[in-house]
Amino acid sequence: MAFIWENFVFAILGFLILYVLLQKYAFKPLLEVMEKRRLLVKQQMDDAATSRTQAQAYVEEQKEALSTARKEAYDIIEQAKQTSVRQADEIIDKAKQETVRLKDEAARDIENEKNKAVDELRQEVGSLSVAIASKLLKKQVDEKDQAQLVDEYLNEVGGKQ
Amino acid sequence: MHFAPIIQIWGINFDLSTIGMLLISGLIVFVLARVAVRNLSIDNPTRMQNFMEWLVEFVQGIIGSTMDLKKGLGYISLCMTLMLFIFVSNILGLPFAIITEPHGPTSIFGYEILATNQAAFDALGEGEHIQLLWWKSPTADIAVTMGLATVIFILVNYLGLKHNRKHYLKHYIEPFPIFLPLNIVENLAKPVALGIRLFANIFAGEVILSTLIKAGIFGLPFTAAWQGFSLFVGGLQAFIFTMLTMVYIAQASIHEEH
Known part of the structure; x- marks a missing residue:
């Protein structure tokens, strides 16, 4: 096996030419595409991370809004309950006052009516007494007559009533 | 005895x-690479593109194991070329060989083939033939493998001087100046070892193949087995050559701060 110097030179030249050709026409575009894909994947992963963060923030926001709304609703219900209790108390109070007032009025009316009746009776009794006295004076009456008279009188009073 | 068909033009x-x-294996590698990058696509790569990208990632692994991958990105093309070229060269001689057996002085392109001149035939003994080997692995020629190793040797020293001059020159006199001859020998031994390792593996493989073929029908299973093994050896040698290239480059051009 001889060492042929020309082969040595041809091998070096051949390898260098092949290297240059492959570098220019094959590996450079291939590596560019691989780099582009790497960037694409990186960008997509970044996008995914961003949208994930956004989604999380959004969910947090929604949760907060929901709890606020819940609290507000609770407050409103509480307020409504308090208002209704107060109104009911007011209504009951008013009704009581009204009752008391009506009762008082009724009592006062009764008193008035009674007084009026007593007054009328008094006047009646007065006038009757005068009439009886005048009748007694008009005729001399005996005991029998007197009894009759009283009966009459009483009947009269009873009839008037 | 197999001879190389050599013609002499202008001495x-x-x-x-x-x-x-060399031309054929270069052509195969180039066509293969061109087919792989024919319809480059970012999101829908073809099978060949996938294969080539796998190879690129494999080479990146080799580079990354010897140096910082960021510094070594420029060597991807070199490693890919080495790997593909050496592998294709190694396996070219496996499927068959083309041997001619001229019975008299033969000429080609008007020039006489040196091994078949009249003197050679005159010197032949009874029953001996001159055989010309036309198809073989180019890496079964020591001049070719030494050529590749020389390219690497020059590249390694150039890169060492360019990127890491102070430490590269200093390593020749380390640990003591008296080690200078030893370090020079070590440096020179690298390309010799690279070239001879590749040549010997492939050449020996082909010699064993031709011996097994001579065993005829009984040698057939062994021939097939040896071809399979040679395929493995061819890939392994391509890998070793590339790996050692990157190791040498990293040794010479990268100075690790301790």
Whole structure:
């Protein structure tokens, strides 16, 4: 096996030419595409991370809004309950006052009516007494007559009533 | 005895077999690479593109194991070329060989093939033939493998001087100046070892193949097995050559701060 110097030179030249050709026409575009894909994947992963963060923030926001709304609703219900209790108390109070007032009025009316009746009776009794006295004076009456008279009188009073 | 078909033009020896095989294997590698990058696509790569990208990632793994990958990105093309070229060269001689057996002085392109001149035939004994080996692995020629190793040797020293001059020159006199001859020998031994390792593996493989073929029908299973093993050896040698190249480059051009 001889060492042929020309082969040595041809091998070096051949390898260098092949290297240059492959570098220019094959590996450079291939590596560019691989780099582009790497960037694409990186960008997509970044996008995914961003949208994930956004989604999380959004969910947090929604949760907060929901709890606020819940609290507000609770407050409103509480307020409504308090208002209704107060109104009911007011209504009951008013009704009581009204009752008391009506009762008082009724009592006062009764008193008035009674007084009026007593007054009328008094006047009646007065006038009757005068009439009886005048009748007694008009005729001399005996005991029998007197009894009759009283009966009459009483009947009269009873009839008037 | 197999001879190389060499013709002489203007006093320059042209080994038609080696030149032809270098051209063929270069052509195969180039066509393969071009087919792989024909319809480059980011999101829908073809099978060949996938294969080539797998190879690129494999090479990146080799580079990354010897140096910081960011510094080594420029060597991807070199490693890919080495790997593909050496692998294709190694396996070219496996499927068959083309041998001619001229019975008299033979000429090609008007030039006489040196091994078949009249003197050679005159010197032949009874029953002996002159055989010309046309198809073989180009890496089964020591001049070719030493050529590749020389390219690497020059590249390694150039990169060492360019990127890491102070430490590269200093390593020749480390740990003591008296080690200078030893370090020079070590440096020179690297390309020799690279070239001879590749040549010996492939050449020995082909010698064993041709021996097994001579065993005829009984040698057939062994031939097939040896071809399979040679395929493995071819890949392994391509890997070793590339790996060692990157190791040498990293040793020479990268100075690790301790």
